[in-house]
Amino acid sequence: MIKYNLKCDKDHEFESWFSSSEEFEKLIKRKLLECIYCSSKNIDKSIMSPMVSNSKNKNEEFDIMKKDLKSHKNKLLKLRKYIEKNFDYVGKDFSKKVREIYYDKKNKKAIYGTTTFEERKELSEEGIDLLSIPWVNKDN
Numbered sequence: 001m002i003k004y005n006l007k008c009d010k011d012h013e014f015e016s017w018f019s020s021s022e023e024f025e026k027l028i029k030r031k032l033l034e035c036i037y038c039s040s041k042n043i044d045k046s047i048m049s050p051m052v053s054n055s056k057n058k059n060e061e062f063d064i065m066k067k068d069l070k071s072h073k074n075k076l077l078k079l080r081k082y083i084e085k086n087f088d089y090v091g092k093d094f095s096k097k098v099r100e101i102y103y104d105k106k107n108k109k110a111i112y113g114t115t116t117f118e119e120r121k122e123l124s125e126e127g128i129d130l131l132s133i134p135w136v137n138k139d140n
Contacts, residue, residue, distance in 0.1 A: 008035035
């Protein structure tokens with residue numbers, strides 16, 4: 001496992017863990033990484049300070065890290081389960097459907113789906129705030 005400090009083209013900084021540097025490069029090439037603040041797909045590694053530890057601490061740190069990752073994954077899976085149970089899936093029609101709900105003040109329907117970066121930007125310019133949630137695979 002390797003942790004990188006990341007930075008998007010809008011200067012938002014955040015961290016993420018990867019199984020290897022090769023895995024990071026593969027995800028970057030396929031544009032599968034996005035900024036947790038603005039969903040930008042233009043991500044680079046930022047300056048990192050090295051962590052020095054002895055081999056005894058490494059095993060302990062790895063176990064703690066594995067436990068933390070599992071805990072975070074379980075929380076994201078619970079969130080996904082809640083969303084799937086309580087919200088209507090509208091798929092790629094999300095930006096159209098969210099506008100219908102937003103401009104019809106009587107409609108309180110809860111939906112989820114997908115948007116492109118451009119659609120998110122347009123919705124934001126209209127005053128429609130969205131929340132991007134990491135969609136954890138149930139099987140992995």
